[in-house]
Every structure is written in C-alpha cells, then in structure tokens.
Amino acid sequence: MTSAAITKNLTKRYGRKTALADCSLDIPAGHVVGLVGPNGAGKSTLLQLICGQLAPTAGSLTVLDGPPVTGSPRIGFVAQDTPVYGNLSIEDHLRLGRHLNPSWDDDLARERIERLDLDPKQKAGKLSGGQRAQLALTLAIAKRPELLLLDEPVAALDPLARREFLQGLMEYVAETGTSVVMSSHLVADLERVCDYLIVLVKSKVRVTGEVEELLASHHRVTGARVDPEKLGPGRTVVQARHTDVQSSLVVRSTAPIEDPAFTVDGIDLEDLVLAYMSEAGNGRDRILEKQR
Amino acid sequence: MIEFHLEARSGVAPYMQLIQQVRHAMRLGLLKEGDKLPTVKDVVARVAINPNTVLKAYRELEYEGLVQPRPGLGTFVTRTLGSEDDRAAHEPLRRDLEGWLAKARDAGLDDESIEALFVNTFRHFSAERAARRG
Numbered sequence: 288m289t290s291a292a293i294t295k296n297l298t299k300r301y302g303r304k305t306a307l308a309d310c311s312l313d314i315p316a317g318h319v320v321g322l323v324g325p326n327g328a329g330k331s332t333l334l335q336l337i338c339g340q341l342a343p344t345a346g347s348l349t350v351l352d353g354p355p356v357t358g359s360p361r362i363g364f365v366a367q368d369t370p371v372y373g374n375l376s377i378e379d380h381l382r383l384g385r386h387l388n389p390s391w392d393d394d395l396a397r398e399r400i401e402r403l404d405l406d407p408k409q410k411a412g413k414l415s416g417g418q419r420a421q422l423a424l425t426l427a428i429a430k431r432p433e434l435l436l437l438d439e440p441v442a443a444l445d446p447l448a449r450r451e452f453l454q455g456l457m458e459y460v461a462e463t464g465t466s467v468v469m470s471s472h473l474v475a476d477l478e479r480v481c482d483y484l485i486v487l488v489k490s491k492v493r494v495t496g497e498v499e500e501l502l503a504s505h506h507r508v509t510g511a512r513v514d515p516e517k518l519g520p521g522r523t524v525v526q527a528r529h530t531d532v533q534s535s536l537v538v539r540s541t542a543p544i545e546d547p548a549f550t551v552d553g554i555d556l557e558d559l560v561l562a563y564m565s566e567a568g569n570g571r572d573r574i575l576e577k578q579r
Numbered sequence: 580m581i582e583f584h585l586e587a588r589s590g591v592a593p594y595m596q597l598i599q600q601v602r603h604a605m606r607l608g609l610l611k612e613g614d615k616l617p618t619v620k621d622v623v624a625r626v627a628i629n630p631n632t633v634l635k636a637y638r639e640l641e642y643e644g645l646v647q648p649r650p651g652l653g654t655f656v657t658r659t660l661g662s663e664d665d666r667a668a669h670e671p672l673r674r675d676l677e678g679w680l681a682k683a684r685d686a687g688l689d690d691e692s693i694e695a696l697f698v699n700t701f702r703h704f705s706a707e708r709a710a711r712r713g
Contacts, residue, residue, distance in 0.1 A: 319629050450627055457623035461630040475587055479628045502592070555590060 291316040291434050291466040292337050296346035299332050306332040308490045310346070314468060314483075316434075319460060321481030321498075322470040323560055328487040330470040331367060334436045337468070338364045351433055360390050363427030363435045368443065369420045373412025377405055380426060388430045396429035399455070417448025421455065428459050437469040441476060449473075453480055474557040484556070486563045493563045498556065505559050508536045510549035518544075526562035537562040580617060581610060583626050593628055597636035605645065605660035616646060616654040 290313050297310040307329040314320055322330050335341040336348060339355035339362075351361055371380060377400060385391045400407060403421050405414075411422060420440055427435060437456075441449040457480055460467060471477055477484070484501060486493040494501070505525070508518075513534045515524040522544070526537040537554060538544065544551045554562075581604045583597055591599070604610040617625075619633045637654050640646045647657045683693050 453627035461620040461623045
C-alpha cells in the first residue's frame with residue numbers, strides 16, 4: 288500500500304454551501320501529513336469524509352485501499368476538541384475501548400496512561416486540556432490503527448502540553464510507521480512533525496507535496512519592480528507584492544533563479560503557507576466553522 | 580550520548596541541524612569513535628520531530644563516513660573529527676584572520692559591514708573556483 292487515501296474530485300456540500308470542492312489528492316502512506324488552511328477551508332470535512340463519518344456529495348474516495356468505513360478499526364480518529372466522556376473515568380474509557388475494538392492493545396494504553404502520570408480513577412471531565420488530548424490520543428492509538436486522523440489536536444493546548452503531545456505522537460510513529468493526517472493552523476508545529484503537506488484554502492486544494500520538495504522549490508525573490516509575467520517559463524508566482532520601486536515575490540520554480548537583478552532567498556514553511564493563503568483572496572467569503 | 584535540539588527560526592532545515600550538531604559534537608570531542616548516537620525513537624520522543632527527519636540525518640552522516648549503523652544495536656560514530664593536526668592547521672589561519680579583522684576595524688567598518696564583506700568575498704571566491712573547475 289503506497290496511499291493512505293486517494294480522493295478524486297471529492298466534493299461535499301451543506302445545502303448551498305460548499306465545504307470541499309473538487310478535491311483530488313493522493314495522501315501517501317507512511318508519512319505524517321499536515322493539513323493546513325484557514326478556518327472553514329474544509330479540513331475537518333476532509334478528515335470526516337476519510338473516516339466515513341460523512342458521505343461525499345460528489346466524487347469518490349478510497350481509504351486504505353477500500354471504501355471508507357464508519358468506525359473502522361483500521362482508522363484512529365481524534366475529532367476536534369478531543370472529545371471524551373466527562374463522567375467516565377480514564378479506566379472506563381480504556382474498558383470501553385477494549386470492548387469496542389477487536390485490535391485493542393491494552394498494554395500500550397495502560398503503559399501510556401502510566402507514563403503520563405494519570406490516575407486511572409480520575410474522571411475525564413476533571414482532566415486538563417493537555418491530559419484530555421493525551422487520553423484521546425491514547426484511545427486512538429491503542430486501536431493499533433493503520434491510519435491516524437487528528438483534527439486540530441493541539442489547537443487548544445498550552446505550548447508545553449502541545450510539545451508533550453507531539454513528542455508522544457512522534458514516538459508512536461517512530462515505533463509503528465503508522466500513517467498520520469493531522470490538521471492544524473500552527474504551522475511551526477507542522478514544520479517539525481510533518482513530512483508532507485496539504486494546503487486547503489476556500490474548500491480547494493492549493494498546493495500539496497513533500498515538505499522538503501516544497502521548501503526547495505519555493506523562493507522569495509526581491510528586487511527592483513518587475514512584471515511577474517516576465518520571470519520566464521517554468522516559474523509560478525505564488526504571491527506578489529509591489530511598492531512603487533520594489534517587488535517582493537514568492538515564486539515556485541524547480542530551476543534556480545539566476546537573474547542578478549534579484550535577490551533570491553529561501554522561504555520557511557510558515558511563509559510558504561501564508562503566501563498560498565493570502566493569494567487566495569481577502570477571505571471575505573470564507574465559511575465560518577461555527578456557521579455550518 | 581548527545582542530546583539534540585531544534586532551532587525553529589534558524590532557517591536551516593531540521594535534518595541539517597541534526598547533522599551540524601553531530602559534526603559539532605565530534606569536533607569538540609564530545610563524540611568519539613565508537614560512541615553511540617541516540618536512537619531515532621529517543622530523538623523524536625525528545626525533540627518532537629518527524630522520524631524520517633532523523634533517519635535522513637543519520638543516512639547523510641553515514642554517507643559522509645562519520646557514522647555506521649549496526650543492525651539491532653544502533654548507530655555508532657566511526658571517526659574522530661578535529662584531531663590535534665587539524666587544530667594545529669587552524670591556528671595560523673586564525674591568527675591571519677584576526678589580523679585582517681583588526682585592519683577592517685581600523686578602516687572603520689562596523690560588524691555588519693565586516694560580515695557582509697567576508698560573506699560576499701567568500702561567495703565570489705567559491706563561485707570563481709567552481710567556474711574554473713567546470
């Protein structure tokens with residue numbers, strides 16, 4: 288298996304609102320894939336389609352070489368806000384997981400809870416945000432899934448809890464090689480942990496690829512005012528800003544840009560993502576996540 | 580055993596930062612021939628980075644002939660960098676450079692100008708050498 292999921296013209300509409308439009312992706316297996324984009328870009332919708340919680344309006348998708356299956360034991364899903372049952376203890380959660388999942392790895396779950404220094408008798412509702420996220424991750428990985436989907440798992444966490452969450456996640460990935468798709472708008476975190484990136488803007492895929500290739504092929508070009516059209520073939524201007532005397536461009540080009548009139552610099556992932564986001568417009572017609 | 584860290588704002592690719600930290604530790608004598616590098620799992624659990632980043636750094640170090648993986652045991656340093664001979668060769672060069680820096684200061688150059696002059700000259704020098712070889 289080389290693809291964790293393949294989508295073809297995948298579209299999801301809620302009434303007249305389009306949450307995901309014509310999305311064609313090949314999400315590689317064995318990678319940690321970052322899904323990034325502004326609120327309402329369609330990140331959650333895409334993840335929910337992959338795990339079978341939503342049915343597409345149009346288009347098709349294959350997940351782990353088959354049709355998407357709701358509640359599949361092969362997929363671990365941690366939804367936004369890391370939902371757990373507030374009135375149940377950690378112990379209850381583990382028992383529930385054991386009963387519901389044939390592939391449940393109880394040793395792994397218990398060892399993780401112990402290492403996190405959590406009291407199994409503690410009610411989940413009394414846990415801190417970071418502990419709740421760790422519990423949700425534990426429940427998802429104890430299923431020993433082939434594909435782990437995480438929807439904004441660290442958005443609500445403080446920096447220390449965020450780091451601890453990502454440490455645990457990466458350790459698990461190093462042990463098992465599980466494919467992960469993780470949405471976030473914290474690009475600095477994604478830059479550390481992801482080796483593949485998908486940028487969604489306004490329900491469309493803007494750019495996708497291996498992080499390293501994306502970084503190698505994008506450049507910040509500054510110099511005297513230029514017409515972006517005149518940069519030459521094989522070069523795509525992602526973002527262009529002009530003052531009366533100077534132009535500052537973000538350019539995608541696999542060949543090096545060797546025009547002495549310009550200063551060519553590398554670009555970090557955050558600026559690269561921002562270039563694709565801002566280029567897609569001023570965002571006035573974004574769908575707000577709450578309005579769906 | 581050394582511990583890695585990551586500088587998020589450095590502009591240097593994460594795998595390259597790991598490589599530089601190993602080379603640096605070797606030059607300082609913190610890592611010697613026969614020493615073990617942390618396992619991939621240990622590194623990612625500490626630094627919270629993608630395992631492939633660590634694998635790539637270790638592969639690159641292996642390609643450079645600095646480390647060697649031993650299946651089931653780990654990755655081991657195979658050389659010692661920065662021997663007495665190397666350091667002896669550095670010394671006169673360092674004195675020359677200090678002399679040049681003193682002259683630049685006397686000429687009224689500030690830190691940024693000195694750095695820019697050095698980097699530009701170095702680039703120009705490297706480019707010319709490369710052109711001559713090509």
